[in-house]
Amino acid sequence: MIDTILNYLGNSSAITIFVLVLLSAYLVAVFWIFIYRLISINALLTNEKKSLESLTSRNTAVNPLSSLYKCSNGSSSKHILHACEISIIKDASVGISSLSIISSTSPFVGLFGTVVGILESFAKFSSHSKVGFSVIAPAISEALVATAAGIFVAIFAYTFHQILVRKVYELNTYIKAQAEILVAKG
Template sequence: MIDMILDYLGNSSAIAILVLVLLSAYLVVVFWIFIYRLLSLNSLIVNEKKSLESLTSRNTSINPLSSLYKCSNGSSSKHILKACEISIIKDASFGISWLSIISSTAPFVGLFGTVVGILESFAKFSNHSKVGFSIIAPAISEALVATAAGIFVAIFAYTFHQILVRKVYELNTYIKAQAEILIAKG
């Protein structure tokens, strides 16, 4: 397996290697953003859920660990709570748009690598008078590795983006519910 990868990289052009390096960097960024944001969102959601449970039970105070409490300083003003809501969601969704950008650009980066690889393959065969399918097929299949890598990265980026957007929505729901209760209680 390693011999095959080294052979592929040894026969690849600088553009193909650059494309694969870029897609590898994309993949690292995708996983880093996902893990970091998932852990922080889960922590925020747990705190907001506890705070909402505290508000809906006999206890009438908001949990001091709540982001809404920290932002509003205990105020129940509708305008302050709305501003805090917006600020919390903005901070919670930081970095998630990068997953969307990567999921939409990674296939094109891979496709660019494939096109360059196919063009280079045809350039190599231009000096030959007869070229059969058995000679062209391996060159084309090597070029398609870049497209496969781009799609691979895009799948993870898109999936992680959707998971995190759902987590932000869940957090937003808890914050809105708390704000409504606080406004109602005055």
């Protein structure tokens, strides 16, 4: 397996290697952003859920760990709470757009590597008088590795983007519910 990979990289052009390195960096970034944001958003969700449960129970106090409480400094002004909602959601969604960008661009980066690989293969074959399918097929299949890598990265980036968007939506729901209760209680 390792010999196959090393052979592939040894026969690849600089652009194909660059594309694969770029897609590898994309993949690392995707996992880094996802894990980091998932941990931080889950912590926010836990605090906001406890705070909402506290507000809806007999206890009328907001959980001091709540981001809404920290931002509003205990104020129940509708405008201050709304500004805090926006600020908290903005902070919670940092990095999520990067996943969207990576999910939409990585297939094109991979496709670029494939096109360059196919062009190089055809350039190599131009000096031969007769080239059969048995010679062309391996060269094209090697070139398609870049597209497969781009799609592989895009699948993870898109999936992680959707998971995080859903988590931010849940956070927004908890925060809005708390703000409405606080405004109603005055």
